[in-house]
Amino acid sequence: HPLALAVGDEHRVNQVVCAQAVFTHQIACEAVATQAAGPAKWEGCKGGHGQIVPKLEAGAQRYTAGMLWVKSFHIIFVASWFAGLFYLPRIFVNLAMVPEGSVAERERLLLMARKLLRFTTLLAVPALVLGLWLWLGYGIGRGPGNGWMHAKLLVVLLALAYHHLCARMLKDFVAQRNTRSHVWWRWFNELPVLMMVAAVVLVVVKPWQG
16 A cells, blocks of 8 residues: 555654664764773664664763763863963062062062962862873873874973972072063063963864874
8 A cells, every 4th residue: 555655664764764863873972982981882782673783881971971070170270270370470570570679569479479379289280180080091192193192291291390480480589589570571471371272272183193
């Protein structure tokens, strides 16, 4: 009967569309899981007419969700850490401009710099720990074809060196050993901006991959 044939054809078309949707969804899930933590664990389940449809285990889904939480807090702490690196040298600019005899202003700026350095250091610790967790624990950026991660690690080392250098220079200000002008400090203040730009481009664009 023509009506029965039409209904049967529509049913088969729906089966094909559903199968394609399931397959596309599973491929997307596998790609996310593979990038985040290496090969994911899969199990077979029977679909319509006894077909075996790949299904991502619940454990692997939780694994990916956990990675996203770690990644979110890593980004938050990195942004906060760099905010401190942006502002601390700006205090150095003001310290270099303090006129002779302005003891109260100098002490106020030194107190601000000390507090900011301590707070920035506290922010740097979880940023680094979470980054190592993503790299070594979840496998992001590991393996061949991840040259962008090597470049990003270099940026992290430069940021740590800059952080340490700021701590040493603050000691020079406390001991009144600074001989650099405020113009020099303004240029020094631009370095963490360049490091942040490089880190973001490396993580988003991922050059030297593949």
